[in-house]
Amino acid sequence: MASLAYYEILVALLCFVSLYVICTFDRRLLQEWPVVGMLPNLLFNVHRIHDFVTDQLERSRGTFLFKGPFFTNMEMLVTADPANVHYVTSTNFQNFPKGPQFRKIFDVLGDGIFNTDGDSWQTQRKLAQLHMGHRGFQQFLVKSTKDKVEKGLIPYLEQICQRGLVVDLQDLIQRFTFDTTCILVNGYDPICLSIELPEVPFAKAMHDLEETIVPRHALPECFWKLQRWLVIGQEKKYREAWATVDHILARYINEKREELRFGINSKEEGEGVDLLTSYLKNDGIMGVKCDDKFLRDTMLTLMAAGQDSVSSALTWFLWVVSTHPVVEARIREELEASMPKEGNNRRIFSMEQVSKLVYLHSAICESLRLYPPIPFEEKEPHQSDILPSGHHVHPKLRLLFSIYAMGRMKSIWGEDCLEFKPERWITKQGMIRHEPSFKFFAFNAGPRTCLGKDMAFTQIKMVAAAIIHNYQVRVVEGHPVFPSASMVLNMEHGLMANITKRWT
Numbered sequence: 001m002a003s004l005a006y007y008e009i010l011v012a013l014l015c016f017v018s019l020y021v022i023c024t025f026d027r028r029l030l031q032e033w034p035v036v037g038m039l040p041n042l043l044f045n046v047h048r049i050h051d052f053v054t055d056q057l058e059r060s061r062g063t064f065l066f067k068g069p070f071f072t073n074m075e076m077l078v079t080a081d082p083a084n085v086h087y088v089t090s091t092n093f094q095n096f097p098k099g100p101q102f103r104k105i106f107d108v109l110g111d112g113i114f115n116t117d118g119d120s121w122q123t124q125r126k127l128a129q130l131h132m133g134h135r136g137f138q139q140f141l142v143k144s145t146k147d148k149v150e151k152g153l154i155p156y157l158e159q160i161c162q163r164g165l166v167v168d169l170q171d172l173i174q175r176f177t178f179d180t181t182c183i184l185v186n187g188y189d190p191i192c193l194s195i196e197l198p199e200v201p202f203a204k205a206m207h208d209l210e211e212t213i214v215p216r217h218a219l220p221e222c223f224w225k226l227q228r229w230l231v232i233g234q235e236k237k238y239r240e241a242w243a244t245v246d247h248i249l250a251r252y253i254n255e256k257r258e259e260l261r262f263g264i265n266s267k268e269e270g271e272g273v274d275l276l277t278s279y280l281k282n283d284g285i286m287g288v289k290c291d292d293k294f295l296r297d298t299m300l301t302l303m304a305a306g307q308d309s310v311s312s313a314l315t316w317f318l319w320v321v322s323t324h325p326v327v328e329a330r331i332r333e334e335l336e337a338s339m340p341k342e343g344n345n346r347r348i349f350s351m352e353q354v355s356k357l358v359y360l361h362s363a364i365c366e367s368l369r370l371y372p373p374i375p376f377e378e379k380e381p382h383q384s385d386i387l388p389s390g391h392h393v394h395p396k397l398r399l400l401f402s403i404y405a406m407g408r409m410k411s412i413w414g415e416d417c418l419e420f421k422p423e424r425w426i427t428k429q430g431m432i433r434h435e436p437s438f439k440f441f442a443f444n445a446g447p448r449t450c451l452g453k454d455m456a457f458t459q460i461k462m463v464a465a466a467i468i469h470n471y472q473v474r475v476v477e478g479h480p481v482f483p484s485a486s487m488v489l490n491m492e493h494g495l496m497a498n499i500t501k502r503w504t
Contacts (some may be wrong), residue, residue, distance in 0.1 A: 030056050030064065037067040037074070047492075049485045050375050053078060054405040062411065063389045066400075074220055076398045080405040082412060083388035086438035088379055088399065089446035099380025101398060105216045108209055108242050110293070112301030124298070127286055128451055131278045137184075140272030142351045144183045145459050148176060149466050150348055152193045157471060159195060161501045166476055168494040170315045171197075173463075177311040178203045180459065185302045186252045187274035202248045206303065208241035214487050249296050256280060275302060308488040309373040310456050314463055316371035317364055319481060319495055320420050321464075322473040327363055327422060334359045335469045346470050346503045354461035361432055362425035364460055368442040369413070370420065375404040375489045377444065403441045404489065412439060472500045 030041050045052035056064050062081040068074025079085070088096045097117035109115045113124040131137060153176055160167050175193035182202070183189050192200045212234040216224050227235035256276050273281075276299060283290040321328050338353045354360065379399040386392055393399060410417050413424075425433050437445035443453045450456075467473065475481065476496040484492040 030066070032067055035069060037069050039068050039074070042066075042068075046485050048482070050402070050404040050483050050489070053402050054080075054408050057402060057405045058409065062409065063387075063391055065391070068220060075396065076400050077387075077391055077393060078400045078402060079387070079389065079391075080402045080409055080412075081387075081389050082406070082436075082438045084391075085401055085406075085441060085445060086436075087388050088401075089438065089444070089448065092385065093446050095382050095385055096379040096399065097382060098378070099382075099398075101380055102378055104221070105213060108213075108238075108245070109301050109304070110297035112297040114301050114305070115297075123286055123288060125447075125451070127279075127288055128298075128302075130285070131275055131282075132451055132455065134278065136272040137275065137278060138272070140274060141184060141455055141458060142462075143272065145180055145462050146348060146350070148180050148183070148193070149463060152176065152179065153463070153466065154348070154470075156193065156195060157467075157499055158501075160499050161471070166496055167499060169318060169473065169497045169499075170311075170491050170495040173314045173318075174307075174311045175203070176463065177307050177314070177459070178206070181303055181306040181310070184274055185299055185306065186249075186276050187256060188252060201244055205241040205244035205248070206307065208237055209245065210304075210308065210487055212238040212241065214485065217487075245300060246296065249299055250292065252276065252299070253292055253295050275299070305450075306452060306455070309450075309452070310459050312371070312373035312489050313364070313368060313456065314460055315491060315495055316489070317367040317460065317464060318467060318473055319475065319491075320367050320370070321363065321468065322475060322497070324420055327420070328468065330422075331360055331363060331468055335465055346501075347466075349462060349465040349469070351458055351462060354465050355458070357461070357465075358426060358430060358432060359422060360461060360465065361457070363422040364457065364464070365425045365432075365435075365440070366420055366422045369407040369440060370418075371483070371489055372403045372407060372442040373489055374442075374487075375402070375483070377401040377403060377441070401441065404483075406439070406441050470502055472502055474498045474500075 030038055032038050033040060041052075042049070057078065057080045063077065063079040063084065066074070066076045066078055068076075098115065099117075103115045106115055111120065113121060113128060116124065153172075156172065157167075172193070175197070178192045178200075179189055182192075190200045190202055192198070192203050215234050224235055227233045228239070231239065253276070257280065260277070260280055276295065279290050279295060279298065288294065321331065334357050335349065338349070338357060339347060377400070379401070381393045381395055381397065381399065384392065384394045406412060408417055425435075427433050437443065437449060443450040443456075474497060476498060479496045480493050481495065482492055484490045
């Protein structure tokens with residue numbers, strides 16, 4: 001009887017709290033409630049989570065403490081303060097590893113470079129730098145990107161123009177970057193981008209993994225762990241996608257081993273090689289044994305990093321340029337000035353041409369400032385500490401950097417922070433203005449600065465130049481464009497656009 005009475009009291013208390021929240025709830029303000037903490041605000045604003053967090057950070061001068069239900073481990077310090085970013089990512093880097101919580105959420109990545117800290121992370125980073133910085137891989141990057149533009153992207157856009165169809169440009173770019181990333185990392189072209197726009201199991205599984213990881217950030221750990229144990233809901237989808245990815249990567253690795261064993265993989269001089277081939281050919285370097293587990297974790301991590309960041313950056317860039325005709329005109333003028341005087345016509349630009357374009361580079365930086373591919377970064381303090389903002393942190397407190405908010409803070413970028421102005425990246429001498437990474441955080445900062453930064457800029461420039469010079473992109477009138485509540489800053493409803501040719 002005593003346990004029954006206790007249960008009835010608990011139910012009555014929860015009903016009272018719920019009724020009180022409903023009657024007094026203000027969705028715009030972050031409020032802490034009995035029992036449930038600040039979770040109602042988060043759930044009510046999940047559809048616009050990035051802008052909601054930005055609003056709260058503006059109100060709280062760059063940092064605020066989020067508290068979830070008392071029975072969960074959801075206490076989190078959210079910040080967009082550059083001083084905090086610099087301290088955590090550089091000055092006191094050793095005290096802020098990725099931490100065990102990050103590894104739990106992204107367990108599918110195994111022991112890859114994103115999930116590890118300490119000596120393992122340092123060794124993997126040096127190894128990745130060696131392979132990605134090799135001249136052979138750089139050649140392979142340029143050739144593969146140019147080939148996919150010429151043989152995949154342009155033919156599809158030509159068909160769209162000829163038939164007068166509306167295209168989801170986000171889906172098209174995601175297909176393009178999935179193919180190029182798979183070629184660069186594994187040496188195989190899944191042909192996700194073709195006239196038929198087929199559903200590729202590998203691409204679908206990667207998308208499902210990304211989509212199902214998101215709830216793990218917003219829900220108490222016990223909720224998604226229960227789903228995983230019962231094999232239901234998002235966790236069931238997650239497990240199925242994981243199995244698909246493992247199966248495909250295992251096949252890639254086995255086939256690549258066989259190719260190398262029988263000498264089938266020999267490349268022509270100057271073509272370069274993919275990363276999987278490079279890792280296998282240098283097995284044992286730096287004391288790292290490239291067994292199947294290591295290769296699986298490494299290739300999956302590189303796939304996730306390369307595909308998502310470039311596709312997001314390209315999609316937002318093409319949209320924001322298409323909605324700013326003056327910027328679009330200046331980019332075209334710069335592109336035309338870089339060409340031989342043969343008259344205006346359709347053209348694919350080389351890496352040498354686009355690498356020298358100041359205004360194009362500035363416009364890309366400005367787009368990345370407002371629409372960073374990865375909208376947040378998470379850390380966990382190893383020991384208790386005090387941030388430059390004066391906030392105390394401890395090992396059970398998660399630290400979240402809102403990269404999206406950092407690009408929209410007046411205290412960082414000025415009163416015109418919401419305006420798209422590539423000129424803010426150009427000096428009086430006409431050179432690219434350098435902004436410190438703890439202010440412009442799109443590629444992370446400190447020792448964990450993104451290794452693929454230069455690779456991403458190369459791909460974005462080559463693809464953007466080909467589309468902007470050769471075609472006119474116009475978003476379908478009335479089509480809603482806003483960020484999705486996802487781990488990667490994609491567009492919630494895609495980017496439906498009309499594409500027309502500029503040259504006959």
